[in-house]
Amino acid sequence: MNKKRFLSIALILVVLLSSFQLGVAVDLDNLTQYEMNITLNNKVHTVEGEQKVIFTNTYNADLKNLVFHLYPNSYESYETLPAIGGMYLMEGEEIPKLAEEEKGYIKIEDVHINDKKVKYTDDNQILKINMDRPLKKGEKAEIKIEFTIKIPEGYHRLHHLEGVYSLTNWYPILSIYNEKDRKWDENPFNPIGESNYSHVSNYNVDITVPKNMVIAPTGTIIEEKENGANKTVSIRAEKVRDFVVFMSDKYKVKTKKVDDIKISNYYIVEEGKKDSKTADMILDEVAKTVRFMNKTIGKYPYDELKIAETYLSGGAMEYPQAIQMGGYWDMEDINIEESAPFLIEAAVHETVHQWWYVTVGNNEFKEPFLDESLTVFTTAYYFEKEYGKSHENGIDFAIRNSMYPSNIMPLNTNVDEFKDWGDYSEAIYRRGPAFFEALKQKVGEEKFTEILKTYFETYKFKNATIEGLLDVIEKVAGKDIRNSMEEAVTQPNYFPNDIELTQEEQEAYYRNQHKRYLRESEKVNGLIMGSIALRALDEETVIVVKPKYLSERDLMNFEEFTQMLVNDRMSGYDSNMKIKEEKDLTEEDKQNNLILIGYPNKHSVIKEMNPELPIKLDEETININEISIKNQNVTGSFIAENPNNKDNLVLVIFLYEDTASEENLGNDEFIIYENSLYRYDPMYTNDKQFIINTKNTEIQGKYK
Known part of the structure; x- marks a missing residue:
């Protein structure tokens, strides 16, 4: 390879690598600086103030104007409202009008560049500021914007409700200039999905609020100064692509540290509402997610992360160093080892967004x-x-x-x-x-x-x-x-x-799905007929005892039922459910989990256990908690502890020997089902302790 060719290839490689590394890059040594001084008026729900933006042109172009997004204006009408999950109308229903309190918007009061008042336009969520002369690459401009924001009442990303304030996508934020197209990005915030797109910047924010307000912002709170009924909170955030504030006088805070990152959960405590474990569970899961992402993807580049409960509906949202959650509900009885409820999954999802969107933008x-x-x-x-x-x-x-x-x-x-x-x-x-x-x-x-x-x-x-x-x-x-x-x-x-x-x-x-379902049902109802199926799914031994005597029709039902239960369904679940003849049952077998099917007066094991069972099956009556049912044309099923081994269970499915001769033995599919064993299938009759069927009535529920 000659030297000239080598240099050409090397040059191409440098260009390719440069392109690969930069993406849509920003000069980290010349970040845009936002200096804000704002005041919340919680009587009329507005934010007033000004922001000074110190911007260095790092683009390879002379800029004739500057463009800022005004996302709050998306809350001015139903058509443009950025509602998570959408705002669905019935067919033919007219598009409703937002009430005045539901509307949100930002009003630009004045704009100066380098202390000189300038002309601007404000249209379709875009503030466009004209320059007296083009801003060349490397030159700085200081843009001062005075504005008023009306915060909409409601359940969307930007909202106030019942003393909780969510300031998201709320201030004039500098757009990104596309050097290829030689245009600023002027896309509005779309009603579907999300539309965030900005470079990382530095922020110094002073916000004046009532002194009882607890504030959860992007960045770090540096100082709080009280002034009568109000206080001014000073906040600093560096290398963030957006800035949000959540605040309320109802907030309590729980905090923990992971890998030197302070994680805080701001949760709402209302009068009469108990301080449940939900905030702790969410905080713990976010902490575990941060630890996982640090190890698996790369270290979180900020030293604080905040979670804020708000009245957001439809989901949750990610912002730099902040996660916006919807209302918490009591999860004290939730076990997330097998399945996470929406709140937990949403918290994990938004935490992961701290890597994909917050740190790596797009x-x-x-x-x-x-x-x-x-x-x-x-x-x-x-x-x-x-x-x-x-x-x-x-x-x-x-x-x-x-x-x-x-x-x-x-x-x-x-x-x-x-x-x-x-x-x-x-x-x-x-x-x-x-x-x-x-x-x-x-x-x-x-x-x-x-x-x-x-x-x-x-x-x-x-x-x-x-x-x-x-x-x-x-x-x-x-x-x-x-x-x-x-x-x-x-x-x-x-x-x-x-x-x-x-x-x-x-x-x-499907095995795990069914196990989860049965466990949840057990948690709510206690011992249930489905408990015997859960034992089988947990690979405990369950013996289905084939009775010594059954009528021809009931024997056919038994064969079909056990074929479905043991061979067809359970075979795919790796269960230890098996069939054994009544005559071959050993004393050791009788201590296992058992499913006993047959006529109570002829099945030897049912007869043997009957005195110790919670439902007594006598020839004349069936007795439940001092309630007697005449034992004529009656079938049923119930679950109980195995009298031979209290650690195991017995499911009794009892039949009536003369049922086959009754008049409702027809060819109709429904009637056949009603007289079959299928309605006593422990895989699906899983929230009852017993079911008893007489000729015209079904009784079901709990005996304890």
Whole structure:
């Protein structure tokens, strides 16, 4: 290779690497500085004040104007309202008008650049400020904007309600200039999805509020000074792409540290509302998520993270160093070892967003897949690693088992191209996460986590693009993998059927689903007929005793029932349920979990246990807690502790020998079912302790 050729290749390599590293970069040595001085008026629910923005032009272009987003104006009408999950109307229903208290907006009072008053336009959520002369690269401008915000009453991201204030996407925020198109980004906040897109900046904020207000902001509180009935809180935040404030006089705070990161949960305590364990559970799970992400992806670059309970409906939201939650509910009886309720999953999801959107940014309007789909995947990955592959919120069940073929937009679709939240969710929340699982299965877990770590380090404090992600994939896994993933992200109807659960995995899934369901039912109801099925699913021995004597019809029912219960259903569950003849039953067998089926006066084991059972089966009557039922054409089932071994259970399914001769023995399918064993199936009659059927009546419930 001659020297000239070597230099040419080296130059190309430098250019490629520079492009790879930069993405949509910002000069970290010349960050935009926001200096705010604002006041909350909690009587009329407004915020008034001014912000000074010190901006250095780091773009390769002369800027003739400056553009700021005015996202609060999206709350002026029903059509533009950014409601999580959407605002659905009945067919033919007219679009409603927002009441005045439900409207939110920002009013620009005055604008100065370098202490000189300038002209501006305020339209469609965009503040456009004209420059007297173009701002050249490297030059600074000091923009002072005076404004008033009306905070809408309601349940959306920006709101006030019952003394809780949520200031999100609330102030004039500088847009991003596209050097290729030579235009500022002027996309409004779309009603579907999210539209955040900004560079990291530094903030110094002074906010004056009533002195009983507890404040949960982005960044760190530096100082609080009281002044009569009010106080001024000084806040500093560095290298953040947005700034939010949550506040209320109802807040209490719980705090813990993880990896030198202070995590605080601000939760609402109202009069008469007890201080439940919910805030602790959410705080603990967020802490575990931070520890996982630090280890798996890269260290969280901030020293504080706040969780704030608000009156947000429809979900939760991520912001720099802050998580906005909806209202908490009592989770004291929830066990998250197998399945996490929505509040826990939402808290984990928004914590993961602290890596994907807060630290590694992207244009959420143009490429929502990039942060949202990756966050859904990483959330499922966390639950799998923290609690095991069978966890209901893990990858196998939240992603691999939740896909189904359907027509969807390409994963790289803009938010404004989705027709509704349903279309958006199917592409971004379901199929998008499957992209990352497909990538993991293609390259292996070790190389996959290397991709995520490289992506995080490459685009920390920058704005990534899908093209940038594909570049990282190529760098770590090769061009062929990159090409296949590029096709996946750009083609419509993406469906990676090669990652669907295998039959064995599906059986494990349904087994665990049923176990969870039965455990929850036991927790609510105590001992239930389904408890015997749970013992089998937990791989305890359960013996179905085949009676020595049954009529021809009842024997046929027994064979069909046990075939379904033991061979068809339980065989896929790896259970220890088995059938044994009554005559072959040993004394040791009688101490196991038993299912006894037959005529009480002819089944030897039922007769033997009858005196110690809670429901007495006599020839003339059936007795429950001093209530007697005439034993004529009566069948039923009940659960009890095994009298031979109180640690095990016995399920008795008793039949009436003359039932087959009764008039309701017809060929009608329903009547056949009513006279069969299927209604006593312990897999599904799982919330009762007994069921008794007479000719015309069914009695069910608990005997204790």
